[in-house]
Amino acid sequence: MDGIDAYSPSSKFFRLNRVLWLLEEINLAYRLVRHDRLPEFMAPDSLKRVHRLGKAPVIVDGGQIFIESAVILGYLTDRYAGGRFAPALGTLERRVHDQWLHWTERPVAPSSPACDECALWKT
Known part of the structure; x- marks a missing residue:
């Protein structure tokens, strides 16, 4: 099949949702491949064959x-x-966009030191 292979653990703890949403928005063909995490939440060998660290989400596009x-x-x-x-690409607006895109990956809670720089939690 042509298109993207998207790999995700079969659990509620995954960030592939936003990737799948974008794939749908741009109408790009993809195949979703789920992998059950081991009881210790470790990656199974089937996922490690895709990425040796067993990271998920992971996509494969043309190898x-x-x-x-x-x-x-x-x-x-x-x-x-x-x-x-x-x-x-190459604009200040893109750098700001990418800053916030990557910032969403940070685990932030009101008790987190990361919130010292986050005005959202300040009253």
Whole structure:
């Protein structure tokens, strides 16, 4: 099958949702492959055969492997979305966009030191 292979654990603890959402938005063919995590939440061998660290989410496009949902979103946007979902590369607006895209990967809670720089939690 042509298109993207998207790999995810079969659990509620995955960040592939936003990748799948973008794949749907840009109408790109993909195949979803789920892998059950081991009881210790370790990656199964089937996922390690795709990426040796067993990272998920992971996509494979034409033999190229991408991990980390923010990186995957950036790749798909740049390669397939035709400028619909991000400012042009090389612009200040794009750097700000990418900053916030990657910031969403940070675990942030009101008790987290990361919130010292987050005005959202301040009253």
